[in-house]
Amino acid sequence: MPRGTRFTGSVTIVDVAHEARVSHATVSRVLNNDSHVSPETRERVLRATTRLGYSVNQQARSLAGGRSQVIGLVVRDLGTGYIGEIVRGIDDQLSTAQYDMMLYTTHRGGTGKESVYVTSLAQGMTDGLLLVLPQNPESYLQTLRQRRFPFVLIDHNGSGESESAVGATNRQGGYDATKYLIELGHRRIGFITGSMDLGCSRDRLDGYKAALCDHGLSIDQALIRQGDFHQPMGFTCAQALLSLPDRPTAIFASNDVMAFGVMEAVRDQALKIPDDVSIVGFDDIPQSVSVYPQLTTVQQPLAEMGARATQMLLELIENPDQPAQRVELPTELIVRASTRAIK
Amino acid sequence: MPRGTRFTGSVTIVDVAHEARVSHATVSRVLNNDSHVSPETRERVLRATTRLGYSVNQQARSLAGGRSQVIGLVVRDLGTGYIGEIVRGIDDQLSTAQYDMMLYTTHRGGTGKESVYVTSLAQGMTDGLLLVLPQNPESYLQTLRQRRFPFVLIDHNGSGESESAVGATNRQGGYDATKYLIELGHRRIGFITGSMDLGCSRDRLDGYKAALCDHGLSIDQALIRQGDFHQPMGFTCAQALLSLPDRPTAIFASNDVMAFGVMEAVRDQALKIPDDVSIVGFDDIPQSVSVYPQLTTVQQPLAEMGARATQMLLELIENPDQPAQRVELPTELIVRASTRAIK
DNA sequence: ATCTTCCGTGTGAGCGTTTACATGCAATAA
DNA sequence: TTATTGCATGTAAACGCTCACACGGAAGAT
Missing domain, CATH: 3.40.50.2300 (Response regulator)
Structure with a gap:
């Protein structure tokens, strides 16, 4: 089986280090906003990164124990606008936080599918999970909880008080x-x-x-x-x-x-x-x-629910020990044309 | 800034190697269906993987030069059912190929956004890209082409003959x-x-x-x-x-x-x-x-277009040197109730 | 019987990061 | 002055995997 050509030749942290005449560790410090870097060095490194067009390799970063800067979104399907709206909210937060998103749909295969994802994706691919209307979550919520893996439920306040969730009234x-x-x-x-x-x-x-x-x-x-x-x-x-x-x-x-x-x-x-x-x-x-x-x-x-859930997840990733939050956003009756007073 | 707790403690290829009493390279061979492994060894390794509940760490795999087993889906938004249908098709193919999907939406920020994604995500996060109805693609198609990065356009036959695309009649x-x-x-x-x-x-x-x-x-x-x-x-x-x-x-x-x-x-x-x-x-x-x-x-x-595009992309990842394919799937007029003969 | 080939397997380097630890130097305390 | 601290930086070891290479042994060719 021939191996695919990779998208290689990109500039690494070592190249930047060389360009800025520092060690790669210092570059890493700058990149991670470590405080122990002198302003001049920081400046020099930053210039080198832009000059060389450096961008961090997320795989390496997360392998080495950092974050993957990816969250997973687990949904049943994308059929209706329902998810689309939620994703708008998620997306907004994610882009400001420099996060990317993996999409996992579970519409095929029915039961058990979600748990497969949850275990497999949690191999470090993602830093946390957003679960939209999970179907029978107890099976894998169990796993997530005991591994202390950050996750937030959207539109599912049900199954207990120990996990973070955002829903509506x-x-x-x-x-x-x-x-x-x-x-x-x-x-x-x-x-x-x-x-x-x-x-x-x-x-x-x-x-x-x-x-x-x-x-x-x-x-x-x-x-x-x-x-x-x-x-x-x-x-x-x-x-x-x-x-x-x-x-x-x-x-x-x-x-x-x-x-x-x-x-x-x-x-x-x-x-x-x-x-x-x-x-x-x-x-x-x-x-x-x-x-x-x-x-x-x-x-x-919906968009706001997505946004809030994302904020909560990001906080949870930052600090996994904080207590679960449960948020209920207000619903509002929108009167349009499909209802009228009885004759 | 405190580092988040990682989802660690998972079983690695070395654990499996130890369990199966072979070297880690042999385990890797089995995992990648390398032919030079004896049936007994293969069997032993496979048993060890299931016994230990091993699952491969994609980050490490792709860092080491393998595939990431992830493709990127670049869309404007998820507003209507349009994308949802396409994703159904994509998803089907992906799951049989053991691939995952990153979702990149470009609805915010307007122009230039796509190109940011394309460069940043191509840091090895994905093995290929599916571009649905890209808006002004020339900017970054250029980059993708010259880096010989696999991609397939969906519903966009326009911009030339050199790239793979699936559309409809x-x-x-x-x-x-x-x-x-x-x-x-x-x-x-x-x-x-x-x-x-x-x-x-x-x-x-x-x-x-x-x-x-x-x-x-x-x-x-x-x-x-x-x-x-x-x-x-x-x-x-x-x-x-x-x-x-x-x-x-x-x-x-x-x-x-x-x-x-x-x-x-x-x-x-x-x-x-x-x-x-x-x-x-x-x-x-x-x-x-x-x-x-x-x-x-x-x-x-739509679903079929997604599926075909995915097949094509997967082939392209397997063999990046093959010529571009352009596929046109047939459309069909569906007569319902919004039309009638003129009076 | 010896040389060559090939197959199954092991060894070890390297992918691009993060991070624990070491180091050297300046500033402060004694 | 000398000991002590603290800060800026470097060194090197991981992270879990793939893959080039090495190696031994069995099978085939001579």
Whole structure:
């Protein structure tokens, strides 16, 4: 098997050291902002680096015990705008911190896949991990924890208190949207859950139930369908809901993508949105304004969640001993055209 | 500055060598499928690796002159499903080839950003690059070429013949969609281009013009607006088109996202889709079935394009001296509900 | 029986860094 | 003045791997 040609011939720390007439260790000190370097030497080294167009070899750096300046982003897939928004926030932080990102998708192979990644990538490829909506995380969270490997969960507050996580006020979001529908006069409000192994899904459901209770409405199990955050399931659940003898006048889906499925199902039954059925989503992904009618939804500050999680991860990398932080960013109900007062 | 705790203590090639009672070089040979190893030894080493739970340290491997087993994916952003689909294809190939992926987005900072990445990441972090719809690639393509660094362009056939690229039959796609609209009875067909510095945009426009010519229709410059592949621009261009004295009965946007903008604009003027205006997009991203009405569009086999590009890149990494390949995958017109015959 | 080839394996250098330790020199304390 | 500190810098050993080379022994050729 022929070896590939490498991208070699680049200038190393030794070249810089030679150019600046110092030892390579001194160059390394300058590069790592070590305090024990005289201003003149520092200046001379810096000039040499720019003159020679030096850039550090991350592989060597991390092999030698430094940081890799890479974080890993573990996601299921990139299907919807959901991840895209989060990545925007991550990216912003990363670029100012001079970090790069490895992308690990787990959409193939289903279960167990994430853990494979987590162990294999943690071979020093990355300094830390950002886990977006991990599916069944206990298997590998265990490993990460005991190795004290820095990681932050995004949109998954569930599994304990010992790890850092950033999420949104899911319960409040579920509450607000439901309350809004009630105030619009809706009495039979269908609800489609997310994957119930996720804390955020349970919280949204809780908010829904709480709002019903607080307004003196009873919880009808027939109006609650278990979804999975995917569009086809939104369609299926909505079909079931709409064929109920006393069908709901509003449907609240636990994310926007399922809400799109609901829209399909409603039209499929020749019903009008929002005249016959009001629809509310959750997330406020970019597509929610490009569907018709534009979707009323509970906005999660996705980009900000990504940014905050990244900040937290970077801090954790800097100081792995600090206690876990759990951040909840506020959701906000965005009223658009898919909801209206009941006739 | 305190150094972060590393993810150390992992088992190395030396541990495996010891366990299997061979030298570390022999272990390396087994790991790299070198032929000069006896079956028994190979077997023994393999058993040792699994027994010890060994996994290779990529940093060390690539530092030592091997491959990094990482490719870089350079994209503008992850906003729409467009990239997501491509990544699905890439991912599939990568996982069978045991490769990982670094993600580089260039949406911030505008021009020049890509070239920074390209030089910095090529420090040996990656074995090759996949460039999706690069914006003004000449600056850094130059560098990549002269360093003979493997890369493949996706959805960008334009800038020459010397590099490998995978695209789609854009001209044919533009032609097919336009022809379809003509056959539906439309005579005034608006067209919104993509970014005109991209070959694919020019090809789609060419196809549009060719279809008009072939059917004896004249090309009206007023019906052609220059877009940029983003939704707001689709909206703006459509507004302009719709306020023409003799407004078009159909609008063909150079991608789906702009088509969504067109939909907005059409509704904004209280016109009906497809009754008053037919709309066609390009790409067939997942969202095109979740808008209403579902979008008629020219399908690009995005996942397949990603997969093919990845295969090509992997071959190129294996053998950098092979000639550039240019692949065009077929597009297909997908008729949905946003178009209808003229009244 | 001797020379050559080739195969399986070991030895050791080197990839570009970081970092513990050593060194020398100036400044301060005695 | 001499001992002591502290700072700027150099030396060299890792980090975990690949690969060129060396080497011994078995098989084939003469």
